[in-house]
Each structure stands twice: as structure tokens, then as C-alpha cells.
Amino acid sequence: MSTVECIGPAKLPKKAYLSDVFAPWSIAQQELVLAGAIEGWPNGVAVYRDCLDRFERRARRVESLIDRDEMLRPTTRKDANQIYVASLAVLAWDENDFKTLVEIVLAGNGVILSIDDKIEISNDTPLRQAIAAWDIARKRSRSNHVKSKAAKISAEKKKAIAALGVARIKPFWGLSAEEWPTPLLRQMAGRPGKPIAYNTIVEHLGVGRAVARKRHQAMLKRRATLADKELVCPGTKHAKKVVEKV
Numbered sequence: 001m002s003t004v005e006c007i008g009p010a011k012l013p014k015k016a017y018l019s020d021v022f023a024p025w026s027i028a029q030q031e032l033v034l035a036g037a038i039e040g041w042p043n044g045v046a047v048y049r050d051c052l053d054r055f056e057r058r059a060r061r062v063e064s065l066i067d068r069d070e071m072l073r074p075t076t077r078k079d080a081n082q083i084y085v086a087s088l089a090v091l092a093w094d095e096n097d098f099k100t101l102v103e104i105v106l107a108g109n110g111v112i113l114s115i116d117d118k119i120e121i122s123n124d125t126p127l128r129q130a131i132a133a134w135d136i137a138r139k140r141s142r143s144n145h146v147k148s149k150a151a152k153i154s155a156e157k158k159k160a161i162a163a164l165g166v167a168r169i170k171p172f173w174g175l176s177a178e179e180w181p182t183p184l185l186r187q188m189a190g191r192p193g194k195p196i197a198y199n200t201i202v203e204h205l206g207v208g209r210a211v212a213r214k215r216h217q218a219m220l221k222r223r224a225t226l227a228d229k230e231l232v233c234p235g236t237k238h239a240k241k242v243v244e245k246v
Contacts (some may be wrong), residue, residue, distance in 0.1 A: 013079040013138060015071055019050035019112045022055065022089040024141045027051060030086035037115040038084060045084075046071075060093045072104050081110035088114045088121075088137040102127060116141075131233070165189035165196050166204040173205060174216030 016038065018030045027049065035041040046098070048067040055065040068091075071083070083105060085091055091112075092098035102121060105112055112121040118135045121130045169189045170182045188196035202208050 014044060014084070015046045015048065015049075015085040015129055016037075016080045017048045017068060017091065018086070019065065019090045020052055020067065021050070021065070021091075021093055022061075022087075022138065022141065023077060024058075024144070025090050030090060031205060033086035033115050034084060038127060061245055062093065062097055064108065068101075072101065074108065081108060083110060083112045085112065085114050087141055088112070088118045088134045089141045095131060095135070099127065099131060102130050120241070161191075162189075162196060162200050163204060165191075167200050169201070173201070174212035176213070214218070 011032040018027050018032050018034070020027055020118050038045060050065045050067045052064055088098075091099050092101050102112070106121075109123060113119075114121075114133075114137065117133060119133050121133070168186045172185060182198065183195065186198065186201070189201060190196035198208075205212070
């Protein structure tokens with residue numbers, strides 16, 4: 001499915017290509033990188049996107065890259081193409097595919113500009129060097145993707161552990177700081193030798209100790225008041241309703 005944007009894209013020397021041929025680079029990520037590097041994005045830019053389904057990604061066929069083929073199609077325009085990509089890794093399925101693409105672009109005196117790789121491929125760039133840059137881009141992007149996923153899993157795990165720790169001290173958070181000192185509660189909520197941060201407790205419970213104590217005292221006062229009413233008017237309808245509400 002063609003997703004070319006901008007009226008008369010063939011007349012524009014500045015082009016941008018996005019695809020999901022390489023899993024570590026989502027289309028959304030590529031758009032963010034390109035938007036940050038190309039002034040006025042996407043105005044004045046012919047944007048080509050190859051959004052593939054999982055069957056097309058698994059088959060890895062060049063014929064599936066319809067927009068890329070449209071972008072590389074020769075035109076009568078004299079200006080050389082400037083093809084922007086977030087990363088060289090999104091341009092091709094494999095090394096041979098990338099080599100063919102570079103040869104086509106350079107044959108028309110075009111230039112490939114990769115934002116994340118900080119590289120420009122032109123007729124002054126040896127083909128071997130261009131292929132090496134593509135390979136490095138893939139390896140680096142894959143490594144960063146793995147690190148990002150690991151960091152996300154680690155963060156989620158830490159958050160879950162913190163939630164369990166905070167749950168342990170929640171009943172004591174509003175009690176007297178003399179009986180239950182904050183450092184003690186932090187130790188109880190954390191791991192041996194690693195007390196949980198005060199701000200983490202507040203983040204989970206929503207209030208600091210001062211506010212929690214005030215609320216706890218107010219609750220005790222309400223209970224005492226209700227208890228007094230129950231003693232004065234035991235079993236009354238009013239007392240029963242108040243108790244149920246509490």
C-alpha cells in the first residue's frame with residue numbers, strides 16, 4: 001500500500017523514507033528522529049512509508065517495499081535526490097538489498113543522509129564503506145533495543161518490589177513517628193541494607209507522614225465520637241447508619 005505524502009513528490013529533491021523492515025526501529029521512532037532533524041517537517045518533504053504486516057516482514061521480499069521502489073524510480077528532475085532516514089538499518093532487508101539501493105541512488109547523483117548514524121552517503125563514499133556503515137547501524141540499533149527492553153523490565157520489576165514494600169508499612173505510616181520512626185519504616189519497606197526512598201513511599205501512598213498522621217488522628221477522633229454516640233443511644237437507627245458508613 002502506497003503511503004507517499006506531499007503533492008507532486010517527484011518534484012521535490014528532499015525525500016524521507018520510513019519502514020518497519022528492522023524491528024528495533026518503529027515507524028513512530030523514525031518520525032520523531034526525522035522531525036527533530038528536518039526543519040519544517042513534514043512540509044516540503046516527500047515522505048515514503050513502507051508499513052508491513054508480519055507476513056511481509058517474515059517473507060523479507062523486496063517487492064513488498066512498494067514505497068521504496070516509488071522513491072527510487074528515475075525522474076526527469078535535474079536536482080539530485082536527498083534521501084533522509086532515521087537510520088540506515090531501515091533501508092533494506094539485507095546486505096545485497098542495501099548494496100543495490102545505494103547503487104541506484106548514487107547513479108542518479110543522489111545522497112543518503114542518516115540522522116541517527118550521523119553519516120552521509122554520496123558518490124564520494126566507497127561502496128564498501130557504505131555497506132559497513134549499514135551493518136554497524138543494524139548492530140548498534142539492535143544492541144540499543146535490547147538494552148532498552150532490559151532497562152524497562154528492570155524498572156518494572158523495581159516498581160513492583162517497591163509496591164510490595166510500601167504495602168508492608170502502610171498501616172504504620174500515619175502512626176506516631178516516635179513509635180514508628182521514618183528510617184525504621186524505610187528499612188522495613190526496602191531490602192536489607194537498602195532502605196526505600198522516602199519519595200517512593202509518598203509516590204505510592206500519595207501523602208507524606210505529616211498529612212498521614214493528621215488523617216489518622218482525624219479518623220481516631222471520628223471513631224471515638226461514633227463510639228460515644230453508640231454508648232448514649234445504643235442500637236439506635238442513627239448510630240447504626242453512622243457505624244455502617246464507617
